[in-house]
Amino acid sequence: MVRSRVSLSKKPKGVDFKKVRRKIGRKLPPPNNATNTQIKSKAIVLPEQSLASNKEGLLLNSKGKSLTELLMQTKHFNRKNRTDALMGLRDLSLHHLEELKLHAAVIVETLSLLISDPDKGVREMLHSFLLTIFRGLKEKAGDDVARS
Helix, strand or coil, X not given: CCXXXXXXXXXXXXXXXXXXXXXXXXXXXXXXXXXXXXXXXXXXXXXXXXHHHHXXXXXXXXXXXXXXXXXXXXXXXXHHHHHHHHHHHHHHHHHCHHHHHHCHHHHHHHHHCCCCCCCHHHHHHHHHHHHHHHHHHHHHHHHHHHHC
């Protein structure tokens, strides 16, 4: 049994994959199995929990920190934060010395821990802060004596 050549050449050729020709300069379309990785998010705004609204009526230094925040920062482990807190307390003492007299016990208790601070810069800043307070109190006492 001999097969004829006609039957071999007439077999239909199956095309598994068709090559798509792209034109030059055109953008490629995304592949069929592409994953969208874009993330959309929205912020939640709670105006009643704003930190600025909580500071109304409090003593604030030039950087907007309250007395309680500054006293908490004096106990911070970082040297720079402790010195910044002392500078903020000094700023408060220059502008609101009378109001700080009301909180003198808490301030002295907190600052007593800094007297034995291992960092020399913190101890020097504490010294300059205490000098500022004592000079301010001395001037206020001199003014009170001169008035009476």
